[in-house]
Amino acid sequence: MVILIVEDEAEIAQLIKLYLEKESFTCETCRDGETALRFQQSLQPDLVILDLMIPKLDGLEVCARIRQRPGAKDPYILMLTAKGEEIDRIIGLSTGADDYMVKPFSPRELIARVRALLRRSLRQGGQASQNYRTTHFNLDLEQRTAYRQLKEAAAELLDLTPLEFDLLATFMSYPGRVWSRDQLIEKLWGDDFYGDERVVDTHIARLRKKVEPDTPQPVFIKTVTGVGYKFEDELLGVSDSSS
Structure with missing residues (x-):
């Protein structure tokens, strides 16, 4: 499973990558919205962990553009935000995010959320016929x-x-x-x-x-x-x- 981490704070991005790689996920990171769209096109990740506040294109715009793209793989999107207001969560979900987490978050919860999203695609494999x-x-x-x-x-x-x-x-x-x-x-x-x-x-x-x-x-x-x-x-x- 390939996960793309889009986070402009290098320490947070590396921490997320470290914990996910310990769980045997393959991870790539980038720090702005334009690069995120290029990486998503080339990597075809299974899941995108997407920070809301990133340079060039914000997370909402990146999420919306990913959902508008035709492609072989439509990834799950887990949105990260430092904002705790309900309206921000609703806007994030309305643009096509599958789930959201509010910073700060625990690594254990992040891993659980990632596994919960990816487990759905694994369960689908058993009934794909x-x-x-x-x-x-x-x-x-x-x-x-x-x-x-x-x-x-x-x-x-x-x-x-x-x-x-x-x-x-x-x-x-x-x-x-x-x-x-x-x-x-x-x-x-x-x-x-x-x-x-x-x-x-x-x-x-x-x-x-x-x-x-x-x-x-x-x-x-x-x-x-x-x-x-x-x-x-x-x-x-x-x-x-x-x-």
């Missing part, structure tokens, strides 16, 4: 592609981040099931999650913008007041893509 198909969506776990079919128009390829794809796959695997925030956190982040459960709401809002015809009035991903969320669409099949 499945496809989920509903009336309006077709999801291929092997190719990690999702299509939406609305009315009589051609199927539309959805531009989803890794976490958004995993979230949609979770919903499509059990149409009609109500998921609490805690259950979604357990499914997507695992036992190592340290953040606020409201991070789920932010990712749900982002996913709705991409899959709903009318975001303020969702017809697929619905809120169940006081409980959580559920996905509603007729299940047409769960198939093995190798057959």
Whole structure:
């Protein structure tokens, strides 16, 4: 697993690299946003640890540009920020970050967050032969592609981040099931999650913008007041893509 560390404070960058390399990760570091984009293109990392306040291009802009890039690998993004205000976390997640940590943080927590993100991709490998198909969506776990079919128009390829794809796959695997925030956190982040459960709401809002015809009035991903969320669409099949 390759991790790109984007941090302008050299001591912090080297400390992160030291702890992650002790866990057998391959790490590269850089100190500004422009270099980060070049490294991401050439290295194709599995995960980017991205500081919010970096020179040339800030972390929000780097995150947004990575998500806009077509490529063989769409990395998980863990954003670091010295700011503790909720609005900064929400803005970071809304640009495509999968998780965030507020400085100062413990190395143990950082490693746990990294492993929780990367573990999702490892777990997906065991079920990569499945496809989920509903009336309006077709999801291929092997190719990690999702299509939406609305009315009589051609199927539309959805531009989803890794976490958004995993979230949609979770919903499509059990149409009609109500998921609490805690259950979604357990499914997507695992036992190592340290953040606020409201991070789920932010990712749900982002996913709705991409899959709903009318975001303020969702017809697929619905809120169940006081409980959580559920996905509603007729299940047409769960198939093995190798057959």
